[in-house]
Amino acid sequence: MNLKITKLSGDGIGPEVINEAVKVCDSIAKKFNHNITWDEGIVGANAIEKVGNPYPEETHDKCLNSDAVLFGAIGDPKFDNDPSLKIRPEQGLLSMRKKLGLYANIRPTFTFEELIDKSPLKKELIQGTDIVFVRELTSGIYFGKRGRSDDKNSAFDTCYYRRDEIKRLAKIGFNLSMKRKKKLCCVDKANVLESSRLWRETIQAMELKYPDVVVSYEFVDAVAMRLIQNPSTYDVLITSNLFGDILTDEASVISGSIGLMPSASIGDKTSVFEPIHGSYPEAAGKNIANPIATILSSSMMFKQLGLNKESELIDYAVKESIKKGQLTRDLSPKNFVSTSDLGDWIANKILNI
Ligand code: IPM
């Protein structure tokens, strides 16, 4: 197959983890006789520095004209402590999501048996965790009306949802749960928020179409607790943009490191695959970041492109690396392998199977 993939490395550790994912994709291409043409676009803080726009039109065109986008991370502390700045790196990510219509963000959380002791949570609680969040990504409070009063002493952000936005997101959640344990949890705050009541109403109406799926409705505060106390009782969770942002970071702790968890953002146009972690600026350029979240994101990419064997082989090689103790510093602070050595190990494993 001929594939055109755009890589958007972004900031911080982005370029390093993307390099490793590219290595892995190239070894998959070699193994399965695919032809990958890589293109590259700028995004985030480095795009602001170069052209004054964190998601330039040129980058958007490259994404639109690709089969998939592999995304690293964006964000730079330079921009974090000055709330008066008008242009920030994160806007690049948000405008990419909006312009590509990436309304569903699929974020799995699972454990690796060998890493079960790396989690700060007790082994008995987290063993067997295998859940998937479907986070709404192009609406809600992230994109609602916001502003400041004239005297600048009050501010507001609006959580706005339309029924059709909830429906298309929920559809992805229902279909995913049909392929899994047929359990769907709608996470909201319907005891307080009107937008959450619209979520419940919309999903309740959809339940009839999916009689095999057991649907539960839980408040986000309770879910935050149960995710830690009893995560393996969940299967698929669907939720709004902000709740999903918070819960997926929380859930990543279960696996032992946020550097392990991948994601896929899908919607109307080209899909984007990215680790759930941020740009981790303190580690940038040190060859210590964990590339697995990005490598597993590339596995999600192959799966989304219908290339299941390719995806499975990446997952297998990653599992093998963990089994063989090839761990980066986040998981093994005293005795660790570098970002690039781990990428080499996984790429070689793929080639030598
Ligand atoms: C994420 C990130 C982004 C978000 C930031 C960088 C804007 O935290 O992808 O989860 O809040 O969605």
Ligand code: MN
């Ligand atoms: Mn986040």
